[in-house]
Amino acid sequence: MVDIIFLGLAIFAIGGGFGMILFSQPMHSAISLIVTLISLGGIFALLSAPFLFMVQIILYAGAIITLLLFIIMFLNIRDDELPDEPNKNITIIIGAILLIPFNILILKAFNTFPEKSMNILGKDFGSIHSFGMELFNKWLVPFELISMLLLASLVGAVVYARKDKNRDG
Amino acid sequence: MQERIKIEMADLLLSYIALAMILFSIGFLGIISRKNIFIVYMSIELMLNAVNLIFVALGRYNESMEPQVMAMIIIAIAAAEAAVFLSLIVVLYRNKKSLNSDIFNVLKQKDTANG
Numbered sequence: 001m002v003d004i005i006f007l008g009l010a011i012f013a014i015g016g017g018f019g020m021i022l023f024s025q026p027m028h029s030a031i032s033l034i035v036t037l038i039s040l041g042g043i044f045a046l047l048s049a050p051f052l053f054m055v056q057i058i059l060y061a062g063a064i065i066t067l068l069l070f071i072i073m074f075l076n077i078r079d080d081e082l083p084d085e086p087n088k089n090i091t092i093i094i095g096a097i098l099l100i101p102f103n104i105l106i107l108k109a110f111n112t113f114p115e116k117s118m119n120i121l122g123k124d125f126g127s128i129h130s131f132g133m134e135l136f137n138k139w140l141v142p143f144e145l146i147s148m149l150l151l152a153s154l155v156g157a158v159v160y161a162r163k164d165k166n167r168d169g
Numbered sequence: 170m171q172e173r174i175k176i177e178m179a180d181l182l183l184s185y186i187a188l189a190m191i192l193f194s195i196g197f198l199g200i201i202s203r204k205n206i207f208i209v210y211m212s213i214e215l216m217l218n219a220v221n222l223i224f225v226a227l228g229r230y231n232e233s234m235e236p237q238v239m240a241m242i243i244i245a246i247a248a249a250e251a252a253v254f255l256s257l258i259v260v261l262y263r264n265k266k267s268l269n270s271d272i273f274n275v276l277k278q279k280d281t282a283n284g
Contacts, residue, residue, distance in 0.1 A: 013192060014191055017191075017192055026205060029207065030207070030211065036192070037218065040222060044222075047228075059248065060214075060244065060247075067255060068210070071255045072207060075262050081266065082268060083268055083269035085202070087202075091202035096194070102194075107183065107187060118182060119180060126237060143242075149249050153249035156252075157253055158256075160257055160260050161259060
């Protein structure tokens with residue numbers, strides 16, 4: 001049963017990823033990416049990370065990709081303004097062939113790990129409570145640094161998007 | 170006598186790693202093959218997610234919560250990246266009326282040695 005769920009989610013994730021790099025309209029690509037991200041959220045749930053599953057759907061599919069869709073609609077891009085990509089397919093095929101040895105290397109490295117069942121853990125592994133205890137006991141300093149990073153990116157985004165008064169047009 | 174239980178695909182670490190590697194490769198192919206700056210951005214997001222998947226799978230393998238916290242931090246950094254990257258795209262599109270990532274060569278340094 002778990003096998004079927006895993007295979008289904010994996011097929012959706014890979015299909016969404018391929019759709020993302022093959023569609024020419026950015027809007028269609030963004031919607032394919034949402035499919036991939038939600039499937040990955042389901043795989044997080046299979047790996048007993050229910051809190052990350054929630055965060056993935058709320059933050060990634062709900063916030064980041066919505067922001068991206070908003071920007072795409074806001075710019076109102078016409079078809080003739082899209083960059084033409086004559087070598088798209090041939091680059092994808094050659095790149096895929098060149099990436100195969102790299103993938104085999106990584107998989108061989110992970111193949112040396114001893115086999116172990118990875119069924120879903122019960123109790124509070126991955127629940128909000130244990131996640132919060134872990135975050136605020138061991139990872140408090142990185143958590144605070146993240147707030148500084150978010151503030152810096154907020155200021156940076158405002159500075160970028162401000163109208164430049166020195167230049168007309 | 171205990172019968173050996175057949176290990177399912179979803180029970181193997183290797184299947185999760187393989188999925189993550191496929192997604193990472195797709196993201197990489199998107200970056201090298203597409204000119205549209207939006208697709209490049211989405212490919213970066215996909216690569217970040219593949220790394221997240223490896224983190225969470227190894228965390229489940231070792232029954233440790235720490236990789237999940239790391240994955241959470243990666244998601245927060247991706248959110249920060251989204252804000253900056255998208256505002257940069259808006260500024261670039263306003264000035265150049267193009268989404269081609271090749272126009273980023275306006276960021277290159279001028280060669281002042283030759284005058």
